[in-house]
Amino acid sequence: MTTSPKTTRTLDVRPGMGEMVKPVELIEFRGAARLTLHDRRLYNILLHHAFGPDLATENRRFEIALSDLKDGHDSNDRLIQSIEALMRTVVTIRRGNGRTERVQLLGWNDISDPDRTRGTLRYSMPPELAVLLRDSTVFAKLEIEVMRNFTSKYALALYEAVSRRVRLRHMMTELLDLSDFRELLGVEGGKLEGYGNLNKFAISPALVEVNALAEFSVSVHPQKTGKRITGVLLGWAMKDEGGRRAAWAELQRPRVGRRARITGTVEPWTPE
Structure with a gap:
């Protein structure tokens, strides 16, 4: 009896040195046209930091140093503007089975010590997005x-x-x-x-x-x-x-x- 090859889940893929894995559901979607280059870069950093099986866990919270989110001399005000832009963005994702889903890009978050260089950002992906990514099997490998x-x-x-x-x-x-x-x-x-x-x-x-x-x-x-x-x-x-x-x-x-x-x-x- 011939068995079909096992499909690899996106969140089980291990990125190589200097690269990130991004689910196709977060590459080709409608609704993100207002995001700036800075917004998109920030989202990729957050996604890369959280990437792995835990990304599909509802209400899972992640933590990252603010210094890892800034490009050069970016201010905290600019960082907060991008975070809020991601929270306001509702994207439309067309599924292979014909369904269309609408989800936010970024969920709950909290900045501790925003005026200090050692501050951190705690954040979560919306639970609906976590469920959507759980079944993802198509992805891109991107050079950071x-x-x-x-x-x-x-x-x-x-x-x-x-x-x-x-x-x-x-x-x-x-x-x-x-x-x-x-x-x-x-x-x-x-x-x-x-x-x-x-x-x-x-x-x-x-x-x-x-x-x-x-x-x-x-x-x-x-x-x-x-x-x-x-x-x-x-x-x-x-x-x-x-x-x-x-x-x-x-x-x-x-x-x-x-x-x-x-x-x-x-x-x-x-x-x-």
């Missing part, structure tokens, strides 16, 4: 250093979306409706209307950063219905060894001047 270097929330969103697709053996492209692609990038409704603006201010900057820093390359080609652009063809491929080495080398260079370097407008920087 790559995500830390993005300067655009669109680049981070594109990187996460392609990271969960790039290891699929039977796919190298996917046709997406334009409205779905806008949601995937996290473009707010009413902003960047028209494909020209969307491409100039969201798609092109995201492609520049992802293609320079990730271990894979990404392409986006507009698709027309008649004279109107109604979708995009998203393509991806793993880089060869030389491409991966170039991406790693760029991550070691200063962020200052990066855009000029990766767009080819100056000579590449080399360490002394």
